[in-house]
Amino acid sequence: MRTGITIKDIAREAGVDVSTVSRSLSGAYGINADTRSRVLAVAERLNYRANRVARGLVTGRSHTLGLIISDIRNAFFAEVARGAEDAARAAGCDLVLCNSDQDAHRQMEYVSSLAGKRVDGILMNSVAVLDKDQKERLEAIGIPIVLLNRTPGPFSTVCADNKAGGRLAAEYLLKLGHRHVTHLTGPAHHGNLTDREKAFVKAMPPNSVTVLHGENTFAGGREMAQKVLAEHPRKITAIFAGNDTIAFGVLRAILDAGLKVPDDISLIGFDNVELGSIVQPPLTTIHQPSYELGHRAVETLLRIGRKEATPEHHVLPVHLIERHSCGPTKASS
Amino acid sequence: MRTGITIKDIAREAGVDVSTVSRSLSGAYGINADTRSRVLAVAERLNYRANRVARGLVTGRSHTLGLIISDIRNAFFAEVARGAEDAARAAGCDLVLCNSDQDAHRQMEYVSSLAGKRVDGILMNSVAVLDKDQKERLEAIGIPIVLLNRTPGPFSTVCADNKAGGRLAAEYLLKLGHRHVTHLTGPAHHGNLTDREKAFVKAMPPNSVTVLHGENTFAGGREMAQKVLAEHPRKITAIFAGNDTIAFGVLRAILDAGLKVPDDISLIGFDNVELGSIVQPPLTTIHQPSYELGHRAVETLLRIGRKEATPEHHVLPVHLIERHSCGPTKASS
DNA sequence: CTGAAAGCGCTAACAG
């Protein structure tokens, strides 16, 4: 009912066998040019549209990829998704969008569901560093996977150089004289954020930084900032946010508290989301190539999918974007 | 190779027929509780995962929906997409993401591709108001469609009350004394934006507003604003942007020109994107329920999909969010 | 070069 016109109809109409139709359509070898164009004409006339589901059933390839991310509303992920979709489209694949909200259970449900649909590959920024059980289940699924965050293990990964980014942020703040800083970030054991945190803390002098974990969202950033602001009204001179979205929330809280950035407190983010340039003050941040990340990730997904082969690990460079949310400490040294 | 374990394997293993397995799995009627649990146990043990593609082939339902939007990087669409995905998931459907970049050709390719995949429905913010030919082609496809912008015709629509929004913006600006305003918006004949434009112009005094069409993106907003600023340095006292993303671009250009908002020029947007509250100055805008839009759209999509039935038209309310990007004119009255 | 036949993995009557 739904479809109507199939390969069979056009076979009958063109007076040939279905296999001939199939071959003509797929532009295959060994087919008379005349028959072929006749078949094509009929297909055209009947407004035929091949059923990709049926084709997928026999070929075993669905030409569909799954993308599991925390939340598409985070501008960083939107950018990643766009890069991924462009690359997928270039390869003739569809991209199904899944928002995990950082929920491990939900993430697994998506994987399961995608597996049931026999997607050709899954791209995901895993909720947290995967435990042994999860890794095994993922491997058992037998679908190519590319992780958007560095996790030791059998899976390919594509991610930014988070450690270098954390270090960059530390060095910059240090150069400006900050010695009492706090790092506001997402849940602990989140691959990328954790790398940033570790590298940041390591690059700062001992005991100069306190870190607070929360939701890595606008709301989360605001809440964490409200907390620190309430507890340490004077002491801290700078905040390093785990990502720009958190930074925006932090900025919001600082503004609400009647304080000024960077006069009262410096703020540096991570991601370099487009809107960072128009908030007030424009946000100093660490740039990571979000679009590229998504693009590269599906490229490697497609590559490893083909040859049942060795995992690849790509790490993309980051750099500092100096705008106006950071300034020198007055109280320091 | 890809899959391995099928219904057949578990039939053999459990010593029953495949149809029995199928029935057990789908929790169907008329099946011995014992056999059923035995089958389930085997399935569990073998880590069986039903092939939804095969199932779709026979049932005719793919449990997949398509979402075609301009660009997921636009925060408004990200919000819509999230609402759509949540609703789709609640209904057991996957959502495939398509970015049309406002390109009519690309939009049609996506529709075609989705149709080939026999999606259960398509959700799209059509590039422009559809012409007769396009409408016919869409109808011929025979897949339920819900449009995210109001287009007269046979398709269901879910959208915000754009006209009311345009009027609201005009009334507000008028109240503040503005009599020389410009409206910076996207391409002409874009359903939603056009409605806003028309209502806005109509609610303003004759000849008080000039409108400029461009790209409805951050870059587009910046470019249009640069143009206006260069040509009418003094005259205009307020700008109404077709959406917040454009407004952000406009803001950027105004700031770059060394002017102040709202002192030198007032700015009002449309959408009420989250980040509007932290730009400087916080953006006054028209709120539309983006998440709801996406959510409602898939709900109606699913509904009209079931009964081959009458199109539905939903229009969701908007309201003014008064922040600090608009002020009274000094030069006026 | 083209037709016949088998089958991808699953569901859906129809008997028994």
Add this chain to the structure above:
DNA sequence: CTGTTAGCGCTTTCAG
């Protein structure tokens, strides 16, 4: 309650 029989729409040997 369960097995048998047909397919869904397409690709793919295998003959001819």
